[in-house]
Amino acid sequence: NAGVTQTPKFRVLKTGQSMTLLCAQDMNHEYMYWYRQDPGMGLRLIHYSVGEGTTAKGEVPDGYNVSRLKKQNFLLGLESAAPSQTSVYFCASSYGSGGLRDTQYFGPGTRLTVL
């Protein structure tokens, strides 16, 4: 099993450009999450999904959109990138619903720089 994979690993954008980050998981998890990690800030939740076709806002959703058209994929979009969105983005997934099913598994991250 590959676990959680993220594409691309690195990306540099100019202000105003758009891009989509792809997350894929092969563990048949229901729940998927997008976090951003900034120096000294820990990880903060951007958006999450509890199943195919559903999405919800997290702590820092502004400037991002997400879609979950297939159970195994969770896409994060930036419509008009801003320098404040320079960060490392992590996708995670879990079975959900309590107990060991709450364990979240993280991907390797995407380092995004917006100039």
Next chain:
Amino acid sequence: QQQVKQSPQSLIVQKGGISIINCAYENTAFDYFPWYQQFPGKGPALLIAIRPDVSEKKEGRFTISFNKSAKQFSLHIMDSQPGDSATYFCAAKVGGGADGLTFGKGTHLIIQP
């Protein structure tokens, strides 16, 4: 409002010593408390997790101590090794809920040989 406060921000421990990282939370609805380990350039990986029905959980050299009344929990790394040098994050969530994890800001741990 930071719901999970982690300390210290950085920690240097001699090889063979005990590393202790502390976290405090505010939301009494939290009932799942994991610790993650992150190496440079990698994603966080689950180290150990605890639920508030127990006061301590041990896995190898790693122990979580949990104090529900004080709303605090801590990670102890016994016989710390240079390979333990990493950033450690505590986190919390409402168990079974769809909400994501609320993370502390992290502790950069260095184990000196």
